[in-house]
Amino acid sequence: MDYHEPLPVSAERFAELREYFETRSFRGREYEHLPDYRSDLNRGVVLIEDTVVDGFPKIPRTLVIETGVPRHFEEELAVEEKLDGFNVRVARVGDDSADEPLAFTRSGIVCPFTTYQARELLPVAEFFADHPDLMLCGEMVGPENPYTDHEYADVDSLDFRVFDVRDRETGGSVPVRERRDLCADYDIPQVPFHGVFTPEEAVEKLPGIVEELDAGGREGVVMKTLSVDQQLKYTTSAANQGNLEYAFSLPFDYGQAFMFRRLIREAFQSVEWDEDERARRERAHELGEAILCSMTDTIERIDGGATVGERHTVRAPPEIVDELFEHFRSMGLQLEIETDEREAGERVVTFTKKTQATNDKVRAYLDGQIVRE
């Protein structure tokens, strides 16, 4: 098959880009995926057997609602909540549907844990029997997963929330209203919907929506035209500061650009919200604590002999947990198991992905290693 056909690139360009794909396998099925964005292709494009699975596009962001929204939308836009979990695409790929569908992470890796959960949480047999060419794009949310740790009051372990349904090969979206209906027909849970607005209405409504989400510790919103050909995101201070707190707890493992961008967002939001001196100082104090106290906690833990890392809990049948850990080890991750228990036939494991740079550098600086900068 000519993999380039559904993709927005020529055969020649695709041949050039092919070298950036990495080869992996899942249960004996080999596939290639594109782990980073390249000029013409989405990150996470997958080539597997006879199928292309398009990557999920990067959604641009505005730092200022009042100017950014009317600048990027000429027509009506839907506002949906942006949830804080990990981006997953669920799609059938082979002709043989015996071991289908698969769940792909953002970078296009088939995750055995997520694949298991997607099949458990979604009516995949019915949906894909009717719509074999579509893929369900959504956020896996909840505390028990191997990638993120944001809590939602209505999710005990893990849940899937669809925010887009696309043609798996071309990436063409089902329009917002049709997608909301389609998912409702199959009882597939979706991200919360805040309505459809003109750009001017959105400018008026969004600050209130964002403030309410912020007060609930939630992440933000994604705006999209009803045809989903334009998207734009905006995040809460709770999300910015939560990200900063996490990143600064592992300061040498997170990119400095990651941190810098979130600081910039806070400043633009404070200006757009037209905060008075008291509110601005309060935001500054919370920001300072998110930065400093997470670093000092980490330094003190390492000083006390502990190892720091990204801590996660997963709950699944024993063989799925085994498969997940084998998957991580094959990717070179160093895991430390903290607790490993059985509950109702499932394994519940809390583990840490060791973050080498923070452990090594903090230890070295504590030991008096000089800094040449």
Added chain:
Amino acid sequence: MDYHEPLPVSAERFAELREYFETRSFRGREYEHLPDYRSDLNRGVVLIEDTVVDGFPKIPRTLVIETGVPRHFEEELAVEEKLDGFNVRVARVGDDSADEPLAFTRSGIVCPFTTYQARELLPVAEFFADHPDLMLCGEMVGPENPYTDHEYADVDSLDFRVFDVRDRETGGSVPVRERRDLCADYDIPQVPFHGVFTPEEAVEKLPGIVEELDAGGREGVVMKTLSVDQQLKYTTSAANQGNLEYAFSLPFDYGQAFMFRRLIREAFQSVEWDEDERARRERAHELGEAILCSMTDTIERIDGGATVGERHTVRAPPEIVDELFEHFRSMGLQLEIETDEREAGERVVTFTKKTQATNDKVRAYLDGQIVRE
């Protein structure tokens, strides 16, 4: 002349490094300088006429006094104050002493303003008549200069404080005690001296010295063996936070690494000082304000139509100010003159070096330009 001879590199290696030198001229005298660090050579090495002027070495830093000091010093060390100004080397270079000495900035550029001031502030005729091969290395401090703006209570306009005297070509230092005496003999002002300590004594004394400097809003200390073959620096929270406040007022013009390093220093200091929760939160709040409020000020100023940049004031004879501005323009800097007055035959000019990235990016984001990240 073989320029490589006094330098710690072979003729072959020097020939390779030569391409990184840039050529400039000062009052018709052409010279080459090395604007960045290269593996074997100091940043700021100058080749002029028959003379090499060595660059000033980068001084390594410790993040933790208790372990860093004994690890890097086996013998006695002198503690001197690190002043917050700009690093200058003053040296004779030609055989014709009519237009000597010259003052070189850190990257090896001859600055006409600094050269004028060095000749005014220092007994250069006497000193270089007796010691033609030495260079005076020090900090230009005070509010009236074109590079930095830190205030010192005892400096109205500008002053020079020596912290090292070196062979201009080989960079070999006059030992600390001899240098203090030598400068005293010529009434050349030096950086404040805090004493000579064993490493163990230094670990005990330094926290108190640093805290006192911090309370006075001063920058920090440089420790050095008496022979000056080992140096180590450590800075106050006042300096870290002052730097952050300044950098975040021009967030897109300062490197993210610059900001990150100062955040890390604050965290290690808070841990080493063993701060209780109240003290740590206070440090965090000050840090948050240094970051957020300087950004919001800048965004609001640009939103109000102003241009931001690095603001400086200089005071010198009119022809020196002309020469300085011509020098900056030849380097591609965009200057905006704010005030330009005469006082006692001198010109006093307040001007801004325009920082393009911050002005452009903040304006664009205020206008709703999307961020793809």
